Amino acid sequence: MPSTREFRRRIRSVKNTSQITKAMEMVSAVKMRRAQAAVAASRPYADKMAELVGGLARLTATTDELDPLLVQRPVQRVGLIVITSDRGLCGALNTNVIRRSARFILEQPVPVQTMAIGKKGRDWLVRHGSEMVAEVSGLPERPSLVQVAPITTLAIDGYRAGRFDRVDVVYSRFVSTTRQEATRQQILPVVPPPRTAAAVVDYLFEPDPATVLSRLLPRYVEVEVYQAVLETAASEHSSRMISMHNATQNAREVARELTLSYNKARQDGITKEILEIAAGAEALKAS
Numbered sequence: 001m002p003s004t005r006e007f008r009r010r011i012r013s014v015k016n017t018s019q020i021t022k023a024m025e026m027v028s029a030v031k032m033r034r035a036q037a038a039v040a041a042s043r044p045y046a047d048k049m050a051e052l053v054g055g056l057a058r059l060t061a062t063t064d065e066l067d068p069l070l071v072q073r074p075v076q077r078v079g080l081i082v083i084t085s086d087r088g089l090c091g092a093l094n095t096n097v098i099r100r101s102a103r104f105i106l107e108q109p110v111p112v113q114t115m116a117i118g119k120k121g122r123d124w125l126v127r128h129g130s131e132m133v134a135e136v137s138g139l140p141e142r143p144s145l146v147q148v149a150p151i152t153t154l155a156i157d158g159y160r161a162g163r164f165d166r167v168d169v170v171y172s173r174f175v176s177t178t179r180q181e182a183t184r185q186q187i188l189p190v191v192p193p194p195r196t197a198a199a200v201v202d203y204l205f206e207p208d209p210a211t212v213l214s215r216l217l218p219r220y221v222e223v224e225v226y227q228a229v230l231e232t233a234a235s236e237h238s239s240r241m242i243s244m245h246n247a248t249q250n251a252r253e254v255a256r257e258l259t260l261s262y263n264k265a266r267q268d269g270i271t272k273e274i275l276e277i278a279a280g281a282e283a284l285k286a287s
Contacts, residue, residue, distance in 0.1 A: 018251035
């Protein structure tokens with residue numbers, strides 16, 4: 001059994017760890033609320049954009065020429081945008097996204113070129129020899145659309161130039177504080193969302209629906225990728241908060257168990273000393 005000094009050292013170390021994880025939990029809770037607010041604020045805009053794109057696509061479906069971003073063609077090359085966090089300590093969040101990305105890459109019978117947003121996904125793609133054509137990392141706590149635009153522009157230009165015949169994005173979708181889902185979504189070619197009753201509105205477009213749609217489609221793709229980045233940020237902070245909370249609880253439980261073991265070892269030492277004193281007294285009395 002370890003000595004009482006060793007027990008004290010381990011208890012002090014575990015308590016210090018619990019203080020660190022508790023502080024990280026509180027910081028993540030603040031960041032989580034901000035990230036959730038950003039996601040909640042951007043979702044209505046993204047939904048309305050999708051509704052408008054769907055309506056315009058149906059209006060222009062009867063024309064002879066479709067916008068290049070709407071054209072479906074045989075898939076010979078695939079582009080994949082992998083969105084992860086820059087830091088760890090957030091549970092299985094990045095692992096689930098990477099696993100989903102790896103499964104998608106293995107399922108494709110054609111070459112896959114990857115684009116990474118976040119260091120964790122970038123590092124995994126580099127380690128496994130993926131054909132990575134671009135990466136963005138070091139995004140601030142509140143990323144802007146401009147900071148994500150390089151990846152989106154590369155995907156759009158690559159699709160128009162024929163370097164990609166399809167582009168997907170894999171990210172962590174924020175469902176709730178305790179639930180995040182690794183999600184794959186096709187962003188190119190653009191598939192207009194299904195028509196809903198709320199979308200039946202008679203708009204007047206200037207100069208014409210086809211021109212408006214051609215200007216709107218790149219913005220729509222940018223918003224979809226940006227929304228995925230915001231969803232991943234909210235998922236990251238939520239998952240890290242839960243992970244640090246569990247780590248704090250585990251550290252406190254370990255500290256309690258070590259304290260019990262320490263008290264038992266100290267009691268055994270005191271008992272042993274008393275027995276030695278008693279034995280010495282009996283030996284003196286006998287002599």
